[in-house]
Amino acid sequence: MNIEIRTDKNIKNSDRLITYVRDELNQEFQRHSERITQFSVHISDENGDKGGDDDIQCMIELKAAGLKPVVVKHRAKNIDLSLHGAIERVKRSLEHTLEKTENPRGGKLELADADEA
Numbered sequence: 001m002n003i004e005i006r007t008d009k010n011i012k013n014s015d016r017l018i019t020y021v022r023d024e025l026n027q028e029f030q031r032h033s034e035r036i037t038q039f040s041v042h043i044s045d046e047n048g049d050k051g052g053d054d055d056i057q058c059m060i061e062l063k064a065a066g067l068k069p070v071v072v073k074h075r076a077k078n079i080d081l082s083l084h085g086a087i088e089r090v091k092r093s094l095e096h097t098l099e100k101t102e103n104p105r106g107g108k109l110e111l112a113d114a115d116e117a
Contacts, residue, residue: 001026002038010045011056011079017043021083028087032094038063041086043079058082060090067097 005021007013025039040061047055054075062070070093074085 001029001033001036003041004039005041005043007042008044010048011043017079024083024087028091029094032064032098035064035066035098036062036094037065041083043082046075053077056082058086060086062090062094064094067101070094070097 003022003025005013005018007017021041025041026033029036038061042059044057044059045055046052046057054077056077056079057073057075058079059071059073064070070090072086072089072093074082074089076082076085
């Protein structure tokens with residue numbers, strides 16, 4: 001599982017941030033680690049030094065074998081909240097997609113026996 005982490009010019013990319021993001025992703029997605037091929041995480045500060053509510057955005061793109069890429073965004077007031085919000089969104093989206101591929105709607109049509117009618 002390849003994890004790529006990028007930040008914009010307003011957020012300092014440090015080894016501590018990289019380790020934190022990798023640990024969180026590995027912990028949350030260890031169950032699906034055999035299917036996931038890549039994560040791309042981009043953290044940005046919309047307003048820079050100005051501040052403001054919900055101005056930190058985390059965008060996560062997940063690529064899994066045999067599935068279309070999943071991209072989600074989440075905004076919050078700090079990096080931690082925006083990261084965890086995006087992780088929850090991508091996790092829900094991945095599980096929903098996997099559930100749809102493993103158990104498609106309208107499976108086999110079961111007919112009632114003619115004798116019961």
